[in-house]
Amino acid sequence: MTFTDDLGYTLNFDKKPKRIISLVPSITETLYDLNVEEFIVGVTKFCVHPVHFKHTKAIVGGTKTIKLEKIKELQPDIVFCNKEENTPEIVAQLQEFTQVYVTKISTIEDSKRMIANFGVLLNRRTEADLLNRKIDLKLEAFKTFIADFEIKKVAYFIWYNPWMVAANSTYINTLLSLNKFDNIYSNLEQYPEINPKRIRHDGDPEVLFFSSEPFPFKDKHAFEISEYTNRSSAVFVDGEMFSWFGSRLIKAFDYFKTVRNRIDQGSSF
Known part of the structure; x- marks a missing residue:
């Protein structure tokens, strides 16, 4: 499988990633809602949803300062980052030993595309489609409310x-x-x-x-x-x-x- 992230980086996988680290709180929450909790091995100290992750997952630092050696020890198949949340230096350090998917989100459509892409990458298409349908329904109802x-x-x-x-x-x-x-x-x-x-x-x-x-x-x-x-x-x-x-x-x-x-x-x- 070959994927291209939001910054144009190419990622290649022989099989679905099974050891995941998220350096973005909102991505951590989304991954949980995509039902891949069992594959998440590391998160940041700011990943506060779901609450139990602070006790069940390895804490690998913050969004701007990471514990690089700890991340290496966890042997991730993929690390999820975000252009605003994480620095280019962090991304470059991680790319030396693992695959890094960097998101860049400024619109709701960007967010929905991210969910859909994660669904394909992590073999959670059904869950991703469901999340995006829920977003669409909520969005249409809100547009009516705010009109x-x-x-x-x-x-x-x-x-x-x-x-x-x-x-x-x-x-x-x-x-x-x-x-x-x-x-x-x-x-x-x-x-x-x-x-x-x-x-x-x-x-x-x-x-x-x-x-x-x-x-x-x-x-x-x-x-x-x-x-x-x-x-x-x-x-x-x-x-x-x-x-x-x-x-x-x-x-x-x-x-x-x-x-x-x-x-x-x-x-x-």
Whole structure:
């Protein structure tokens, strides 16, 4: 079997991979939902779903810093990575001794394609088709739900000191747009640093989203930036729902409904 990942790397297999390591939390969750738990031998410390993996799987470091020798000892047939989550240096180190599948996800279609490809690679086509059908049904229902909502201008913060936001060409931006949130930083790319003192000039958002990950924002951060805005309300959101691709989408759409309803009703979070 020959496969090409999202960065154009070619992978060749004589048989289905049976020793899997995932260096991406959302991929770990998706692999579990594809029913390949028995083949997963290693995950990162940030792979918190499913919960029992922290006790049953080898922890091979984080997403940016890995325990290379431990990974070698586990003798993986394949390691799953992501362009945003893992560094090019990590990918290069792993490619010296094993096959590495690197994903690049910025749209829902990208996410569905990843699930389908994993289904073929891991002989889980039926499970992959089922996951994607569930995503399609949830997506269509959400489009109907969101149709009559007005567009709101927003900023989505992911990091503090320096302040960083999600901008264009990101999965987060795709989901914001789906929710009819107009990202004031969509004219920028990826995850730029911004000057909070210029936020009114940048677009004066109606809603400031503070994600639960990768930085754990608190009330003090919302208060700090509020002095530079005219009308913004602060909303703390579950970063997993907005940034985890793969099977997490099945849960995300119901969460988005709750977020959108509370914002439009003026309810607190």
